[in-house]
Amino acid sequence: MVTGQATDGASVLASDTAVSPVETALMPGAEFYSLWGADAPVSLPNDGAEPDFHTWFPPDGGFRFELIVLPPDGKLPQPGLDMKQALAETEKVLPGLIGKMDPAHPGMHQTDSIDLIYVTCGACVLALDGGTEIALAAGDVIVQHGPRHAWHNPHAEPCGLLTISLGVGRKG
Structure with a gap:
């Protein structure tokens, strides 16, 4: 649900x-829910209309509110999957995601964002570059x-990750 303010200042349910x-x-079993976002700072009051945003990860000054469901490891794409077509499909439905991935290290990526993450259900491992692994379970932040x-x-x-990503500029 989304709330906002009408032009007369009244609080409204916008959607x-x-x-x-x-x-x-390309990622069977994974689910990506784009809940809200903007590519630039928003201002108040506003009517609760969905701001304009275009890519999965936010640009500097933008934000994303998402739910990601990670399937258990081992779910592989169907044999014979046309990789060129699968990559194009993924880019279409999750713009910018594939471009952040390191093809030499599947799943490894880096974004120009501060990510606030809450594990809603299940458990997973966050692997950092250099070998550090962090076990996370439902309720962890x-x-x-x-x-x-x-x-x-x-x-x-499956493991659910509720994320708020704040786009920031990277220096250097």
């Missing part, structure tokens, strides 16, 4: 719609300041 997951053949990292789920159940 109440279900958000469907984005899924891609982590704040990331733009490191190279990857997510893994070595458990039998």
